[in-house]
Structure formats: structure tokens, C-alpha cells
Amino acid sequence: MREPRWDDDRLSEAFRARFLVSAPDDVAPAILKALDAPRRRPLVLAPRRWIGAAAVVAALVLGSLQLLAGGERAPDTTPAPSHTALATDGPDVAFGLPVLSVEEAVRRRDTALDDTVLAVSGYVGPVGGPPVSCQPSAGLTSPVQPRCPDQFEWLMQDPEQLVTRSGDSWTGRQPSGPALNPIVRSPTAWALGREAGLDPLPPARVLVLGHFDDHRAMACPAAERGTCRRQFVVDRLVSSEGAAVTPEPVLDIEDRQVVTDEAVIRVLAESAGRGGRALAVGAIVGTRIGEVEPAAQTESLSRAHVVWIVKRLETWSGRPTTATILIPDGTGEAFLAGADGITALRPAISPEPIASPAFPAEILGLPVISVAEAIGRRETILDDTEIAVRGYFTAPNVGVELPCPATPADISAVQSRCPDPVTWMTDELERLWTRTDAGWESRPPSGPALNPLVRFDVPFEVPNLWNDTGPNPMPAVVLGHFGDRRAAACPEPSVEGCRRAFVVDALVWAAGRSTPLAPVVRTAEATESDDAVERRFRKVTGLVVEPIWLTVVKGSNVREIEPWAAEQAPELTRAGAVWLVRVLVRLDGDRPVVRTGYTIDGGGTLWIGVDAVVAPWGRRL
Amino acid sequence: MDRARLGDLDAFESIVRSRTDAVYRLSLAITGDEADARDAAQESFVAAWRELPGLRDADRFDAWLQRIVVNRCRMVIRARSRRRVREIPASLLPAPRADVAAASDADRLGAALSRLAPDHRAILALHHLEGRTIDELSASLGIPAGTVKSRLFTARRALDRALGTEAEE
Numbered sequence: 001m002r003e004p005r006w007d008d009d010r011l012s013e014a015f016r017a018r019f020l021v022s023a024p025d026d027v028a029p030a031i032l033k034a035l036d037a038p039r040r041r042p043l044v045l046a047p048r049r050w051i052g053a054a055a056v057v058a059a060l061v062l063g064s065l066q067l068l069a070g071g072e073r074a075p076d077t078t079p080a081p082s083h084t085a086l087a088t089d090g091p092d093v094a095f096g097l098p099v100l101s102v103e104e105a106v107r108r109r110d111t112a113l114d115d116t117v118l119a120v121s122g123y124v125g126p127v128g129g130p131p132v133s134c135q136p137s138a139g140l141t142s143p144v145q146p147r148c149p150d151q152f153e154w155l156m157q158d159p160e161q162l163v164t165r166s167g168d169s170w171t172g173r174q175p176s177g178p179a180l181n182p183i184v185r186s187p188t189a190w191a192l193g194r195e196a197g198l199d200p201l202p203p204a205r206v207l208v209l210g211h212f213d214d215h216r217a218m219a220c221p222a223a224e225r226g227t228c229r230r231q232f233v234v235d236r237l238v239s240s241e242g243a244a245v246t247p248e249p250v251l252d253i254e255d256r257q258v259v260t261d262e263a264v265i266r267v268l269a270e271s272a273g274r275g276g277r278a279l280a281v282g283a284i285v286g287t288r289i290g291e292v293e294p295a296a297q298t299e300s301l302s303r304a305h306v307v308w309i310v311k312r313l314e315t316w317s318g319r320p321t322t323a324t325i326l327i328p329d330g331t332g333e334a335f336l337a338g339a340d341g342i343t344a345l346r347p348a349i350s351p352e353p354i355a356s357p358a359f360p361a362e363i364l365g366l367p368v369i370s371v372a373e374a375i376g377r378r379e380t381i382l383d384d385t386e387i388a389v390r391g392y393f394t395a396p397n398v399g400v401e402l403p404c405p406a407t408p409a410d411i412s413a414v415q416s417r418c419p420d421p422v423t424w425m426t427d428e429l430e431r432l433w434t435r436t437d438a439g440w441e442s443r444p445p446s447g448p449a450l451n452p453l454v455r456f457d458v459p460f461e462v463p464n465l466w467n468d469t470g471p472n473p474m475p476a477v478v479l480g481h482f483g484d485r486r487a488a489a490c491p492e493p494s495v496e497g498c499r500r501a502f503v504v505d506a507l508v509w510a511a512g513r514s515t516p517l518a519p520v521v522r523t524a525e526a527t528e529s530d531d532a533v534e535r536r537f538r539k540v541t542g543l544v545v546e547p548i549w550l551t552v553v554k555g556s557n558v559r560e561i562e563p564w565a566a567e568q569a570p571e572l573t574r575a576g577a578v579w580l581v582r583v584l585v586r587l588d589g590d591r592p593v594v595r596t597g598y599t600i601d602g603g604g605t606l607w608i609g610v611d612a613v614v615a616p617w618g619r620r621l
Numbered sequence: 622m623d624r625a626r627l628g629d630l631d632a633f634e635s636i637v638r639s640r641t642d643a644v645y646r647l648s649l650a651i652t653g654d655e656a657d658a659r660d661a662a663q664e665s666f667v668a669a670w671r672e673l674p675g676l677r678d679a680d681r682f683d684a685w686l687q688r689i690v691v692n693r694c695r696m697v698i699r700a701r702s703r704r705r706v707r708e709i710p711a712s713l714l715p716a717p718r719a720d721v722a723a724a725s726d727a728d729r730l731g732a733a734l735s736r737l738a739p740d741h742r743a744i745l746a747l748h749h750l751e752g753r754t755i756d757e758l759s760a761s762l763g764i765p766a767g768t769v770k771s772r773l774f775t776a777r778r779a780l781d782r783a784l785g786t787e788a789e790e
Contacts, residue, residue, distance in 0.1 A: 006784055008749070010726065015650070015750040018727035023645035027659055031637055031666045035630060254672055521738075527782045529736045531653075 094119040094207055094238050095277070095313060097320055102157040103178040108212075109230060115213040117235060117313060117320040123156045124182070124192060125203030129163040130170055142219035142294055143185045144228050155182045155232070156203060163200040170200070180232045182210065186292055187282025187309045189247035192240045207238040209279060209313070211322060218339040219294035235311050235322050236279040250282035253306050258283060258329050260308070267429075268472055269310035269325040272334035272345040276314030276323065283308045283329065293337040296326055301335070301342070304328035359390040359477060363508050364547055364584060366592060368477055371427045372448035377482075378500060384483040386584060386592040388508065389450070391425040392473035394432055396442070412491075413455055413561055414484045414498045425450045425502075429473050450502045452478060457551045457561055457580055459520050460507040477509035479584075481594065485611055489563050505582060505594045506549060517549035525576035526552040526601045533579045537597065540606045540617055543583070551580040552601065565598055565614040569607045577601035622679040633673070637666050640683075643751070644690055650746035651694040653735050661697045665690045684760040687751070691743045691762065698739045733783035741776035748773060 004010065092099045095117075100108070102122040140147060154162065157178040164171050184190045192204045210232050217228035237245045249262045266278045282292075286304035290297040293309075301307050306329040311322050324337040325345070335342040360368055366388040369377075374389045396419050404418035411417055422442050424432065426449045433442045454460050460478075480502050487498035507515050519530040530550045537548065555575035559566035566573045581597040597617070598607040606617040624632035644665055648658035668689050734742050744762070747753045758773070759766045 006781060011730070011745075011780075012749040012752075014726035014730040015746065017725065018731050019646050019650040019746070019750050021642075021646055021649070023641045023662065024655075024659075027645055027662060028638055028641040030659070031641065031663045032634055034663050034667050035634065035637070035670055527736060527779060529738065532736050 095209060095279075095320075097209070099207065101178075102155055102180060105232065106178050106180065109232070113213050113229060114319070115211045115215065115321055117209055117211050117322055119207065119209055119238070120155065120232075121205075121207045123159040123203035124206050125154055125156060125160065126152075126163040126172070127192070127201040127204055128197055129165070129172070129200045130198060141221060142216050142228060143292060144183055144214045144216045144231050144233055145220050145224060146181065146183070146227065146231060150181050150183055153181060154179045155206070155208070159203045159205070161200065161202065165199055182208065183231045183233045185233070186252060186284065187250045187280045187311060188234050188236060189245075189250050189280065189282075190234070190237055191245065191248070192237070193243070193245070204240055205242065206240050208234050209236045209238060210234040215337075215339040216294060235313070247280055250280070252282065252284045252288070254285055256285065256306055258306050258308075260327075260329050262308075264472070264474065265308045265310060265327055267475070268327060268334060269308075269312055272325055272336075276312040278310050279313050279322065280311040281308065282310075286328070289326070293324060293326065293342075295339060295341045296335070296337050298342060300333075301326060301328060359475065360509055360514075363388045363477055363514070364479070366479070370448070371425050371450055374450060374502065375448060378502075382483050382499060383591075384481045384485060384593055386479060386481050386505070386594050388477055388479055389425060389502070390475075390477045390509075391427055391450075392429050393423075393425055393452075393476040393478070393510075394430075394471050394473045395419065395423045395454075396433070396440075396471070412486060412489055412494075412498060412563070414453060414486045414501050414503055415490050415494055416451065416453070416497065416501060420451050420453055423451055423454065425452050425476070425478065426473070431471075431473065433471060452480060452502050452504045454504045455561070456522060457520065457553055457557070458504055458506055458582075459515070459517055459549060459551075460504065474510055476507060478504050479506045479508050479594070480504040485609070486562060486564075488612060517547055519549070520551040522551065522553045522557065523577050525554065526579070527577075528579070528601050530579075533581065533599065533601075536599065536604070537581050537606060540604075541597075543585075545583045545585055547584055549582050551582075552577050553580065554578070555600070558598065562596075562598075562609060562614065564612055565607065565609060568614045569598065569616075572598055572600065572607065575600040575603070581606070622682060626673050626679065630670075633670055636682075640686065644686070647687065647690050647746055647751060648694055650734070650750050651691065651739060651742045652697055653731065653742070657694075657697045661690065661693045664697070665693045668693065681760065684757065687747065687753075688762060691747075694743065695739050729784060733780055736783040737776065737779050740772070741779050744769070744772050744776050745780060 097117065097119040099119045099121050102120060105118050105120045108116075108118065154175050156175045158175075160175050160177065162172055162175065192206065212232055213229045214231065214233045217225055217231070220228035236247065239245055251258075262281055265281060269278050269281075270276060283306050284292055286302050286307050289301045289304075289307050308327040308329060310325040310327065312325055314321060314323050316323075326335045326337050326342060327333065334345040336345050362368060366386065368388045368390050371389060371391045374387055377385075377387065404421045422432075424445055426445045426447055428445075428447045430445045430447065432445060433440055435441075482502055483499050484501065484503045487495055487501070490498035506517055508517070509515060530552075533550055533552075534548055538544070553561070555573050555578050558572045558578055561580070572578050577600070579599050579601060581599065582594055583597075584592055584594055587593050596609055598609075598614070599605065607614050608617050622632075622636070625636055641662065645658055645662045648661040648665070649655065652658050652661055665686065669686055672689075734745070737745075744758065747758055747762075755766050755769050755773075758769045762769065
């Protein structure tokens with residue numbers, strides 16, 4: 001009997017029958033528990049979040065607390081400090097800058113007001129106490145205009161307890177010694193790492209980088225410009241309670257996804273224009289860029305779905321200053337923000353290595369080795385052991401005229417082809433492309449380098465950072481091997497070259513973070529999910545191995561991936577879609593290797609390649 | 622809602638309680654896995670709490686939350702390939718051939734969905750489970766209505782193929 005058609009009504013009914021369920025009883029409590037952590041954040045942090053949201057605030061205001069407000073302490077009302085000792089037991093230099101006391105910073109402001117970056121040691125308070133209440137800040141034209149609750153937070157010379165509690169009431173006062181109201185705006189993160197509640201705690205000992213005379217003061221109303229110029233704008237919280245602080249990126253991007261990783265943004269920002277060191281990184285929706293940089297509301301930035309903001313420490317006219325670099329996500333373009341607008345920057349073309357990213361020491365149980373170590377291994381033990389290699393990945397962009405001949409037909413997957421000769425993994429950051437009157441030119445690396453063979457059937461998704469100044473090398477870790485068994489099928493003169501080729505199996509880390517071994521889909525013909533294929537693989541083989549990663553290609557692609565598979569299992573080439581199942585296994589004791597299986601989409605047989613044989617799983621080879 | 626946007630966690634908790642079931646069932650329909658659905662639901666609410674101040678239009682909260690849920694489910698599914706131990710609910714294993722005729726539409730749908738790409742599962746669940754219209758899907762997924770129609774058509778075709786395969790196995 002013919003089955004009734006799956007029309008919309010039947011489908012919707014099936015959906016409801018299958019999924020219209022209540023959440024298990026423990027789901028909501030688990031969610032609420034997870035939410036409880038942010039609730040316990042230090043109260044000194046809370047106002048920062050409210051500022052970021054341009055929000056009105058909650059909670060109560062105690063009259064006594066208003067005593068805290070009142071703006072920065074003017075020097076003429078600041079009592080002479082008893083000492084100018086630093087509030088830190090740490091080094092007296094931070095980021096190459098001498099560490100000043102708060103009193104020295106105030107004196108600097110009052111005698112030589114400029115935007116020199118200062119390293120300042122002091123105490124931040126109050127920590128804890130009742131939440132501060134603010135009214136909406138209306139009519140602000142510049143991010144450095146003081147606004148509630150800036151005036152309630154102090155960077156002080158001495159650890160003064162500004163709030164005290166007696167039962168259900170609190171008493172507040174202003175600092176008696178030298179003090180500033182620190183202005184903290186995106187992209188600077190402000191995490192003092194103190195758990196605080198309604199009971200006031202002692203002030204937090206901090207070391208910060210910051211500056212007066214921020215260029216955004218020019219966006220303040222004329223009558224307030226002098227006040228804006230005197231604000232101490234924090235560029236980075238260096239340490240809190242003696243512990244170094246590694247700032248998290250400040251992301252204000254609603255529910256949008258970013259294309260470019262933060263680590264890549266750092267590299268790009270540090271290499272653009274004059275160069276320098278990234279102090280803070282954040283991102284904001286393009287239409288809101290004016291909230292961070294009033295003069296940057298250009299069409300190109302406003303229409304970007306997300307704009308990265310990097311505060312960079314650099315040297316300008318012999319002084320340490322901060323530059324704000326704006327990078328539309330996913331473009332590789334870089335702009336310098338200033339009081340008058342933005343200036344397009346071009347990343348520096350320099351062979352000098354930039355600060356090395358923190359490559360992982362181990363991935364998927366494999367030690368991560370350098371390119372030089374990988375080459376050394378190839379020269380001593382040329383086998384197909386799987387290795388994880390770190391370095392900078394550089395590849396030519398689509399559309400660039402390649403300095404290598406077109407790929408001949410029927411070439412083995414492990415034979416070098418264009419653009420392999422101009423695709424590099426290097427130990428050092430080297431910029432290999434320059435634009436000339438004749439077009440783009442590339443040069444070979446000067447340090448240890450490999451030409452990785454990255455084929456279309458492996459997971460390898462890197463942000464495309466090519467722009468009109470060339471590609472930005474990507475810090476990366478790739479899984480791969482020499483001695484690929486398919487080398488034996490290369491034409492005789494090329495067999496040794498094929499064996500020595502570094503064949504990539506997956507990109508596993510890029511620009512600061514691990515990349516998922518996500519399924520690679522190269523055909524729309526597939527009907528099975530990767531989960532179903534993986535289950536089938538495990539069921540057929542009985543193997544309990546990790547990791548497994550999958551690729552689905554057209555059957556007609558199988559020949560170029562593995563000629564032996566096409567010859568010995570021709571049904572693979574006739575299939576609409578074929579799945580490649582790669583697994584990392586241990587052989588010969590503990591030698592890691594990657595093995596590849598093939599299975600037709602929706603089929604049941606799994607073929608495995610061993611040496612020159614491709615045969616169904618379970619058949620004696 | 623306004624209180625929650627201003628940082629009142631108690632107000633947000635009441636939002637969580639009123640929407641836990643809806644978020645969980647959408648997560649379950651997309652991930653097809655109870656443990657993954659729990660993770661996705663929890664991560665979605667945590668992300669929503671964190672990003673709530675950036676939500677400009679409180680009236681669009683539910684569409685906005687659904688978009689977060691879909692994204693979180695995608696991430697959970699992608700993370701699966703790195704997981705050492707996977708729990709596979711028995712309900713998602715292919716039904717034995719003899720049971721096909723007797724299998725309920727719900728079971729067949731569950732098994733067929735497991736063959737689809739996450740984006741297909743998401744758009745089908747939003748449309749057929751949550752009853753979202755084309756315009757609402759456009760808002761939830763942040764894509765033009767024409768693209769919604771195209772994706773829905775493609776997803777439906779893939780599901781039909783999977784249901785066909787399911788019945789033939």
C-alpha cells in the first residue's frame with residue numbers, strides 16, 4: 001500500500017509528537033546556577049557593564065554615597081602626600097615605561113598635559129558597598145566625557161577606605177590624598193578580580209597604563225573640552241593585587257559572528273603603519289563605531305557588520321602614545337582613528353618577526369613541533385608518522401597571477417602543483433609578497449619553511465586576510481605527514497619528491513585557538529549526516545578511536561584523491577557522494593598515523609586503504 | 622524585560638523560567654541529542670544574559686533568543702567531532718527494517734533529521750515545531766525572506782530524501 005504523502009500537516013504533527021516536550025526538571029536550575037556567576041561579579045565592575053550598555057542603572061542610591069562623587073581631585077585641593085612610594089611591590093617598569101605614583105601622574109597632568117602613555121601604580125576603590133545608581137547620560141558627544149558612575153570610582157595614591165558600613169547604612173567620602181577618576185571605555189577591559197558584596201573591601205592595588213589628553217576630547221562640547229582633556233583614560237589594566245592581568249577582548253557585537261580571530265587582529269594591528277604592541281582588543285557593531293570613536297563614523301566602517309578596535313602602544317615623536325586601530329572584521333583593512341577622522345593604514349612589509357603567538361605545546365595528543373624540527377625529522381626518518389607542525393601559514397589569494405605553471409591533468413594528490421610552490425609554512429613571520437608595477441611578486445622564505453600540500457578534502461578554513469598589501473601570515477598548527485603511501489603511485493621521476501612532500505590532514509589551530517575538525521562538505525548530493533556516517537564507521541569497524549573527521553566529496557572526485565580507490569573500488573567513483581573518514585590511530589606500538597576510509601553516502605561498505613590496496617573493511621589484505 | 626536589560630538578574634531569571642521548555646525543545650530538535658540540548662540551552666541563556674544590554678528592541682527578544690539558540694546548537698554540533706565519548710540516544714539509531722512499518726511518524730522524523738545538516742534541522746524545527754512564518758524566520762535567522770524560502774525548500778527536499786531512505790532501510 002502506498003504510504004501517505006509527508007505534507008506540511010503530517011510533518012508538523014510529527015515534529016510536535018517528537019519534540020514538543022518539557023525540559024527535564026534539572027535544566028532550568030542548571031541554567032540559573034550558570035547565570036549566578038555573573039551575578040556575583042565584583043560590584044566595582046558592574047558600573048562598567050552599565051556604561052557599555054548605555055543603560056540607566058538599577059539599585060539604590062544612598063545620600064551618603066553621593067559624597068563620593070564630585071570629579072577628580074584638583075591638585076590645589078590635594079593635601080601634600082606623606083610619600084610618593086609606589087603602590088606596587090612589582091617591577092618599577094611596565095611595558096618599558098617607568099611606573100609613576102598617582103601623585104606623579106596628577107603632577108604631570110597639571111604641568112605638561114599631553115597624551116603620553118603613563119604607567120601608574122595606585123589603589124582602586126571603593127570595592128564593594130551598595131550598588132551605584134545612575135540616571136541615563138543624555139547628550140554626550142564623546143566617550144571621554146565624564147559620566148556616571150565614573151565619579152564614584154577612584155584611582156588613589158593610598159589605600160583609603162572610602163565606604164564604610166554600619167548595619168544597613170553606608171557612609172562614603174572622597175579620597176583625602178591624590179586621586180583620579182579612571183575613565184575606562186571599550187576596548188579596555190577592567191577586571192580587578194575581586195569578589196565583592198555589600199560589605200566594603202579594602203581598595204584593590206593596581207598597575208595601569210593610561211593617558212590624559214585623549215584625542216576624543218575634541219569631540220566634547222567646547223565648554224567641556226578642557227575637562228575632557230584632563231581625564232585619565234585607562235588603556236590597560238596591567239596587574240591587580242600584584243597578579244598580571246591578561247585582558248579578555250571586549251566584544252559588544254550583539255549576536256553577530258566574527259570572521260577574523262582576535263589573535264589575527266592583534267597581529268594585523270601590531271604590524272599596521274608604524275607598528276607597536278596591542279594593549280587592548282575589542283569589537284563593536286559597525287553602526288555603533290561612533291560610540292567608541294566619534295570621528296570614525298565613515299561609510300566604510302559604519303556598514304561593516306563588526307569593527308575590531310585595538311589600542312596599540314607605539315612611539316610617536318619620541319614619546320610613548322596609544323594609537324587606536326580600527327579593522328572591519330574579515331577584511332584585513334586597517335585604519336588609524338584620530339580626532340579628525342580615520343586614516344587608512346597599510347600593514348608593514350617587513351621581514352622582521354612580530355611577537356610570536358602562544359602556540360600550543362600539544363594537540364590531539366601530538367607534541368607540536370616547529371617547521372625546522374619537522375624538516376629534521378623528514379631528513380632522518382622519512383615515514384608517514386603524523387606530526388603537528390606550528391608556524392606561519394601564507395597562501396596566495398584567488399585572483400593573483402601565480403608564478404607557477406597550471407596544474408596538469410591526472411596529477412597525483414601528493415605531487416606538487418600550483419599554488420603549492422608559493423604556499424608556505426614558515427618558522428618565522430615573513431611577508432613574502434610585494435606589489436610592484438608589474439603586479440604581485442613573491443619570494444621564498446629566508447628561514448626554515450615547508451610547502452604544505454593542502455588539498456580540498458581536508459578541513460582547512462583560515463580567515464582570508466589578503467588585501468592590497470598582501471597576505472598576513474597566519475599563526476597555525478597543522479596535522480600532516482611525510483611519506484604518504486600514495487607517493488608510490490606518482491610518476492617514477494617524482495616518487496621521491498612525493499614521499500618528501502608534507503601532506504596536510506587538517507588545520508587544528510589557527511590564530512590563537514583550536515579549530516574544530518568540522519565536516520568538510522564538497523558536494524550537495526550527500527543525504528546522510530556526518531553523525532550517521534560516523535556511527536556507521538564505528539559499527540562496521542568496532543573501533544573506538546578519536547579523533548575522527550569527515551569529508552564528503554563527489555564520487556567523481558575520488559580518482560584524484562586516490563587513484564587506487566578508483567581502480568579497486570570503482571563503485572566509489574560512480575556514487576553521487578562519497579565520505580572520507582579520517583582517524584588518528586597508533587601503530588607499531590605508539591606511532592601515530594592517519595588512516596582514511598571511504599564509504600558511499602547512504603551505503604554500508606567501508607573501504608580502507610593500506611599500502612597500495614583499497615579494500616572493504618574486514619577483507620584479509 | 623526592561624529590568625533584565627538593565628542588569629536585574631532576578632528579572633532575567635523569570636524570563637529563563639518561562640522560556641526554558643521552548644529553548645530546550647528547539648535545541649533538542651536541532652541537535653537531536655538530549656545532552657547536547659541541555660548544553661545548548663544553558664549556553665544560550667548565558668549568552669543572552671551577557672548580550673542582553675545590546676538588544677535594541679525588546680519586542681524582538683524571542684526572535685533574537687532563537688537566533689542565539691540556533692547558533693549555539695551549531696557550535697555544540699561542531700564540537701561533537703572533538704568529543705571522546707558520545708552518547709547516542711537509542712531513539713536516533715536507524716530503526717531495524719522490520720520495524721519501519723510500525724515506526725511512528727515521530728520516530729521516523731527523529732531518525733531522518735539525524736541525517737540532515739544542522740542548518741536544515743534548524744530551519745525545519747523553527748518552521749514546523751515553533752510555527753515560525755517566513756517573515757519571522759527571516760528575523761530569527763537574520764537572512765532575507767527569499768533566502769529563507771530557498772533554504773526551507775532545500776531543507777525540506779533533504780528531509781524528504783532522508784525520510785525515503787529511512788523507509789527503505
